[in-house]
Amino acid sequence: MIAAIFGNARRWAMAAGLALLAGCQGVPMGLPAPGINGLPVEQPTPVPATLPPAKGEIIGNGPVRVAMLLPLTAPGNAGVVAKGFRNAAALAVDDFAGSVELVVKDTAGVPNTATDAAGEAFNEGAAIVLGPLFSGNVSAVSGVLEPRGRMMIAFSSDASVARRGVYLNSFLPGDIIRRTLDHAAAQGVRRIMAIVPDGAFGILVERTARETLSRSGGELVGVVRYTYDDSSVAKAVADSLPLIARADAILLPDGGNTPGVFARQLREAGAELQGKRFLGSGQWSGAELGDAAFNGAWYADVDQTRLGQFATRYQQKYGEKPVPNMALGYDTLALVAGLARNGGAAALNAAKLESPGGFNGYAGLFRLRSDGRNERGYAVYEIREGKAHVVAPAPTDFRPGY
Structure with missing residues (x-):
């Protein structure tokens, strides 16, 4: 969204x-x-x-x-x-x-x-x-x-x-990624690899992930980029395989049909997705998330x-x-x-x-x-059988230290 x-x-x-x-x-x-x-x-x-x-x-x-x-x-x-x-x-x-x-x-x-x-x-x-x-x-x-x-x-x-x-x-996309990663860290998810699109959004996601994981004691084990064409996606899938083996979770913030395409191609390429948690962003609202690989996935979004x-x-x-x-x-x-x-x-x-x-x-x-920027209270959602369920409600006030 x-x-x-x-x-x-x-x-x-x-x-x-x-x-x-x-x-x-x-x-x-x-x-x-x-x-x-x-x-x-x-x-x-x-x-x-x-x-x-x-x-x-x-x-x-x-x-x-x-x-x-x-x-x-x-x-x-x-x-x-x-x-x-x-x-x-x-x-x-x-x-x-x-x-x-x-x-x-x-x-x-x-x-x-x-x-x-x-x-x-x-x-x-x-x-x-x-x-x-x-x-x-x-x-x-x-x-x-x-x-x-x-x-x-x-x-x-x-x-x-x-x-x-x-x-x-x-x-602000960076704040949404930060909320997602903070929730993951609180649940013990520390080692993350990211698959991001080329361009400003992907750059922002990578920078935010590095800053957030550094603060929480986590690790960004690697970043793979892609453009919207078949050959680029295929290369990104191949480049992701060794990183996924080292990671607890896969940060895939793009929306639309992108998450489903990567989940399917990663599996076909031999990626071991069992026990790996996908992490998304607010762009996942309305995305195609019916693949079983997304069961248990988390993403932040508005209420x-x-x-x-x-x-x-x-x-x-x-x-x-x-x-x-x-x-x-x-x-x-x-x-x-x-x-x-x-x-x-x-x-x-x-x-x-x-x-x-x-x-x-x-x-x-x-x-x-x-x-001049803003801060927002975001909820965190978990995917279960293709549907989003709130697992961390959006705050109702800005508590001290929020």
Whole structure:
């Protein structure tokens, strides 16, 4: 369900994570009081007392203007995902009626168009900007907003574009891998080999695995890479055989039909999979995991129960099933609207946004960090006869030391 985004619209759409949400929807209410994080509190640039007319789709009539930058007219799945984020945010505007005015602006997925939209949003008095979706656009927009003292919460999963004031409310792949490996280590699984795709996602998985296993006293016994063609997969299978013999578990984070292809070919190549545990990622949600080799496999992902509640509401309203990532659009708008309802535009500052207690939303528990990244509470699932079952529930609060 969760994929590395790194500016790639196709992966993002295939991928599939406050208190502040409306209580009538069965989601916990309440905003934790912000604490002191030891960093200077940055106040946003004041917005005009009287807001000028805005360009774009206007949703809601609250006194605090919020801009949302989305690639609505981008080709392919990017435009579909953008529409879903818009729809999810509109649900939150309804739930917080009278709190904010949402102005949705189209970026077409083009950095120059995104920067134009960001400058327009600032000039129109937007108190905060939500979006864009993709990392290249986030970098471009931050270059417009950051010098002007305007906060933004974007949806990219490329942590390299985050910093204070340029927040990401997204599913960061490294954190998901870390949660999976921490759970495995707690169960005594120490020696791991990894089979990862070429490219940014595979590099991130390897780096995270090395860091996590080093911290927990484990060992990454080796890494094998592949591209999406038969000869590359066959070579990866052959290269994996000696590493699997030395490992307790096989980290295979890719989704779709990739896990099933590797399990079948590894077995045909003579790999001894008995007693070896597969480890995945959130991309396994919806993947083909019926092979007996995946019985007992673990992977981290968001709380599917809450996402199911969001999907039900969304489908009732719009007549179609949402991609899970679209819940981030609801949660982010709800966070901002809740703060604005209680404190106006001035409440949209670093101290409030970085509340250490975090927020509970449809995509689960999360908090925005002072470096712009986010932390999320992920559940761990175990595969039994092709079905995922929770073995380590997602946390309901950020305990000390989490």
